[in-house]
Amino acid sequence: MLKQSKPLIATVVATMALSFGVGTTGVSASKLDDLQNQQQQIEQKKNELNRGIQEKSSTIKANSEKKDKLLAQIRDLHGKIETKQNEIAKLEQEIQTTKAEIEALRASIKELEQKIADRDALLRDRVRAMQVTGGSASYVDVLLGANSFSEFIDRVSAVNTLREADRQIIAEQKADKATLEDQKNQVESKLATQEENKKKLEAAKAELDRQKKDLNGLVEQLEAEQQRLEKEQASLETEYSEAHEMSDELKQQIVAEQERIAVIARKAEEERKRKEAEARKQAAAAAASEQAESNRKAATSSKPASAGNTVAHTSAPAPAVSGGTWTRPAAGRITSTFGPRDLSWASSNHQGVDIANATGTPIVAAGNGIVSRAGSHPTLGNYIMITHSVNGKTMTTVYGHLSAIGTSQGAQVSKGQQIGRMGSTGRSSGPHLHFEVHIGNFGNPVNPMLYVPL
Template sequence: MIKKLLSILLIFSLIPVAWGVGVQQVKAETSGKKQLEDVRDQKKQSETEMEKIEDLKVETQKELGKIETDITNLDKQIAELNKKIAANQKHVDKHEKVLSEHLRRMYVHDSGTYLSHMLNSDSFSQFLERFEIVRLLMKEQADVFNKYLDMKHSLEKNKKDLEAKKKAQAELLKKSEAKVKEINAKLAKYKDQLDQLEAKERNLLQKYAGAFGGGGGILAFPSTRGTVYWNYGQNRGSHIHAGIDIPRPVGTPIFAAESGVVQSIRSDPNGYGIYVIIRHNNGLSTLYAHMYRYQVIVGAGQRVSRGQQIASVGNNGRSSGPHLHFEVHKNGSPVNPRSYLQ
């Protein structure tokens, strides 16, 4: 009797404990789910920020390239001007010499020069005539000399202007280079942040494995919700079906099942049609098949976020109707997507 009573007491005292544990577990799972959502929100923010910075980097690098081209062009123009200046200087020197020779002859030497020539004239009118000729000759020489002198000054001014322009461009170049450096530092910072968030996400997924519905929920569903043929491993005679099929109308969005980098976009006309492989940070890759080329809206090497649209459902390759063929690879081998999908 006492034994029976004791066992009844024991049962009743255990029930609330077990019940309490259950409540606590649900609470933990709810808070885990909330934490996971927070981490994913933060990840999305980091990724958006990184995309913005990447865009800025592309712009700045374009600017940098333009400035470098400008400087090369200015250098060419300066070299050309230097050639012209040198050629002109030859003319200046030559005419300067001729002119000074005339002057020297006129004023220093008396014999056999213009002056003596003029003074030896037979008549005053002849003197005047000769004087006029000499005057004109001198003037012509002086005009030519002045023309080259003017050109010399204008060429030198042009060169100065170009050099000032080059200096300004060099300063711009320095600024652009500093900007790119700054952008790279920012990108590295966000990359670190993203890596940390992804590690956090993985930890949460491991800690609460199984609690987030559909077998762990490591991957997001890759299209709109609806019918799924869970036909992974099906024997197709010539091959084993390596993924699952998600029948959807052509044009239905296909989403990245997880953040990652587009590893490849390939064509397999007798099989997968156009297909995309995304590599994720957690040792997983995902494959999306049967699209047409025009439906793929990401490029190889592009970073994509979980849930981001990457393509649309097609009916290309060996396909019996519009559908998304979806595979999950772990360390390079196909695994059953069912254990990973949310």
């Protein structure tokens, strides 16, 4: 459609150029037709373009809604990803704390191990001393240093207490070490769980990141599509405004052409009036000389005077031509008058007067003028439009539903001259003449009965 449009406009322009190159003198029979055909084509083109523009804009709207939905999903994902990131950060902190705990426990264990090792060494020294001296040197020294038996007994008991204390300390330190090892194991298993959880969170976040990337891709695609559509719409709009300008130009040309025909009608009227005046002058002169002649001869027989009507196109049922500017366009019965009426197929406002009679009844020009259109119309059927000049003012008459057209565009016609025959072409329920009168060019209908004797 896009590609077709340019050549069409180019063709129209070429046709226009051609039609303005010819027929600039006199009335061109086809010029108004051409202009109106061109205008119709352009209006059709405008409608097509307008449809295209509407389609584009509704697609753009649908895409934009789709994009909004995707953006909402992306926002949602952003929220979820942020939550996961916070969870991971929190867990990382917990892992740091746990690791610190493990380090502290390790240090405590090491310290205890050192203490146990030191005490072990001390005890081993004491045992070795006892073995070397046949007993514990230190304990023996303590015992031998007693000054009395009761002191000796006290010292024995003291040595026993001392040994017992040593054993107890070792046992307690070993128990402490076991507790610490146990704690260390627990904290290490906590760390393992935390590391496991962190891995799971990171996997979940990676999945969310992947989803977000997919959605971002879709949004990018939509944006590219929107850009393309907007470009196409803009070019259709440009074409539309070009067509619109051309249509306006053609409308002006149509008006100008109608004006030109009106000018020709006015000149024809002036010429006709001039000729009439001259004819009257000659007739008066002839009558005067004839009068003188007859007076001289003294008439014996009188000739019947010819009727005032000098036009000889009064074939059978043609209406009598009345004096004045206008005459009745057809003989017959008025079946519908100007104004509102109720007919399902017709315009609710009747723009003319209907005169019914037999098919073939002569139709005559209602006044002197130039035939501005003679052709076919879906509603009016075969029709004739005549542009008149009445005392310098333009008027237009229309004759519709004709069975035959007896004139052509550009023809100069006089009041009462037969231009066609009554029929029932176009939208019509029976043979009748649809007759319209417009002030100025076609488009301003008035009641024909106010102007034409019907």
